[in-house]
Amino acid sequence: MTNISMSSFTNEIELIDPPRGFTMPHFIPYKGDEDPDRHLKYYCSTMILYRNNDSLMCKIFATTLQGEATSDHLFSIVKDPRETIRDYVKKFKMEKAKIVGYNEDIATTTFRNGLSTEHPLFGKLIMGEELTLAASYALAEKHALWDEAKQSNKNESKKKHMERSPTKENSALETFTKFTVPISQILRKLKNEPWFELPPPMKSDLTRLDHTKYCAFHQGPGHTTNGCLKWKQYLEKLTNEGRCDEYLNRSTKRPT
Structure with a gap:
């Protein structure tokens, strides 16, 4: 799903013939910095009297969006426990590339929140001051190199131990x-x-x-x-x- 902005629907909304007695409800605008599912539930409960009018529901929904709304699938990207940091960054970049005009602050937050709170990278990202998405990627790359170096040293130590230890x-x-x-x-x-x-x-x-x-x-x-x-x-x-x-x-x- 690409980004949605209120301006892209302005002309279409003006062409809607609202039902008799329709009064535009008051909505709390969605700025893209909170859970999109919660905003959608709030919108549906407010427009419950018109839920059978799909055209009206779709067009009015655009007026509740302030600026650009980030694609909701970005919030669902999480790092699999068996996945390396390098693979997680690659996956996140691929999903972000599908979004037109994404909000960088939101993308940075979702990138961090996709990590386990126990992961050392999560702690550095959450304590970092005003980290950009590019800076978060760079920090993740350092952790990936660190993990690979540790694994290499572990394999080398195991190999040397096997060479020193004769079999039965x-x-x-x-x-x-x-x-x-x-x-x-x-x-x-x-x-x-x-x-x-x-x-x-x-x-x-x-x-x-x-x-x-x-x-x-x-x-x-x-x-x-x-x-x-x-x-x-x-x-x-x-x-x-x-x-x-x-x-x-x-x-x-x-x-x-």
Whole structure:
């Protein structure tokens, strides 16, 4: 809806043939600095005797507007909690661009009120003295850069922490017995033994597994046989039972 001004309807109002006995009610003019819904309800209650005359209701309504009335959809623009400040500014600018001759003071207020009162930008905007809409945008841009810098630092710290912290599998590698052949080759030779026990099927979501890798011990995708922690643990148990001596170095073979 574009802006409405009283002057744009002057000629049309003069052509209206008002009903007999019609007297122009006294209205409190709407200046665009309050809730438009409240003004509309006030107007309808004042013109209740003529509510069936749509033409008259529409034309007289224009006389209740003083200057330019901001498009009411601007009041409904609020920042979504999942939305970034940069996206909120972009959305607000797009909606404001639809308004012809908008009131800057009202636009500045609605831009601020679209933020949560708990947002740090809201506090700076409400305490700022005579901030223009352009100045509000500039302040929002600084907050957007600040948020992005904090997120970047957070991601970098997380990355460094992961690099410093070894995984459980990598930590466990240091305690496993070393063999003369890959453990996937040992599996191929031992899995047909009567005492060999295969693990139960994996219960994880198959759609999220890495299908470029295959584990012969679990008989499914997700990781390699040589990198399977469960197979390494079971193989260690078989080694302690003396079932893998042929794959050990002479220095690490268990005594008979």
